[in-house]
Amino acid sequence: MDTCATLEKPEQEKPFFSQIRYLGAYLAPHKQVLIFSLFLSTISTVLGMVQPYFAKILIDRVFLGNQPQFLFSILAALIALLIISFGIRVGNGYIYTRYSAKILFLMREDLFDHLQKISLTFFSKKKLGDIYSRIASDMADIQALVTDILPRYVFDFLTCLISGVILFSLNWKMALMSLVFLPFAVIIVQKLKPRLFSLSNDVAKSNADIAHFLFESLSNTAVIRAFGAEKTESDKLKDKQSAVLTFLLKYQVLGAVSGSVSTAFGIVNSLIVFGYGGWQVLEGQLTVGSLVAFSVYQGRVFGPLQGLLDGVLSLQKSKVAIKRVREILDIPPCFDDTGDTILTKAQMKQDICVNGVGFSYDKNTRILNNTSFTLPSGKTTALVGPSGVGKTTLCHLLLRLFNPDAGTITWAGQDFKTFDKTWFRKQVAMVSQETFLFHASILENIRFFKPEASQEEIEKAAEAAQIDDFIQSLPRGYDTLIGDRGTRLSGGQKQRLSIARAILLNPKVLIMDEATAFLDVKVENQIKQTLKELMKDKTILLVSHRASSIENAHKIIILDENGISYQGPAKELTHES
């Protein structure tokens, strides 16, 4: 049974720092640069903080204190400060963007690589659009966290802290009064956070659902039109969009409530500065310059504090994104890829044995049970049986896309699990009933598994697959672009391209799973003839429903619901029946 975890885990909110801890492994290699960037941020914040203090000196000493000799030196210092701050800000922005982008690209590559290692059943259980949205939009949200939200948080936090210290040094009573409202603001925002998290999760899920719907619908455009289902599809999209709109609006309203807390904080502070502060000036207990400076510094606290409180919304979004990406990264890889066995040429001439193999995709349905047979080396074996008995599953086990739950598959007595993955992939190739082609040129599609193949090799493989004449007849020949998944080709042409691709690889074992189902008998026979010459000493497994395609096989295996009902030479089978 496939034991890989699925994504169906209960939703729960983990603390933010526990969520972002996984970013630590990516941040660690750039620790020095990030600390340097933080240092530059601090300097730039401190420099920004000095300016209002100059205003206080200007008012109290130059204008009200009648000391004009300070005017030019204060102005010169102000301009120098501005230029230095600007330089530091631009430089820091450049350094930070460069490194955060590097970190993000690495994370996305790791996620993509991890997806190549987890069970294939994951892809059949999970919607493709959802996986895509985790790689694209969730990663973009994490990118925003690293490149924008976190540095802004650091900047806002430092600004609040430094401004707070200055406010206390200017007038501690007024500063203390400003802070009275702060605990209430924090409590309100904390209370709203879990609901914001859950709404943000709902928005991400609904968007992933829309992405999957669009993906599936656009891939099946021809079928949808053929059955006149355009309106139904369009209505489905409308329903999905209204569902996401409901979540979005709730999220936005709650976000606005959370944001208005900081506005209330600003109103309270204005009352304190202009009410209590103004009264102190009139009483002669505070200078005009100090009041102006206090008001400016308070503004400096207010903006970043608003940023910190509003940022809760962005942080919830990033948290959801990290959670969704981690759900994939936490799925353990299905294979232990550390095998290093490589067979010698002599060993490769030995048989492949399937010994008592059992397999199921999930715990409810057993597909294969104690299945045993041998694929004689250098011979063609045909595998036949009714639809759904597990023929393709067997091919996938032989291709090592899955590991059997019970029993072993061996080649020259060596378990498949012990083979070096890269070596193995070059020895065993499969052409399946479902062809997969990319939106690229014919040339690139044929040489997909062997990028180093020469034009000559590619043309020879295409000739063997009986597709060379067709390719040559196209205006751009091998450079012709085929549509997404080969939509500009017929079913038979796609199959022949897949066969050419496998032939080019020159594998020792070739598995053909209904690989000629779309071809007419004449072309099928021509391909079989060329394969016979090309694959003289190779082991071939042929899965087919057509009697014509298996009649020349050396051995026939019949698989039915109860397992293998016959295996032996084709002649004996004819004789028995």
Ligand SMILES: Nc1ncnc2c1ncn2[C@@H]1O[C@H](COP(=O)(O)OP(=O)(O)OP(=O)(O)O)[C@@H](O)[C@H]1O
């Ligand atoms: N990825 C999967 N997840 C869950 N069940 C699967 C998966 N792939 C196949 N199955 C199930 O396993 C059983 C065997 O499927 P398989 O494709 O191996 O049969 P088959 O003999 O090749 O059929 P056909 O001749 O129609 O191609 C079927 O019941 C199918 O529904």
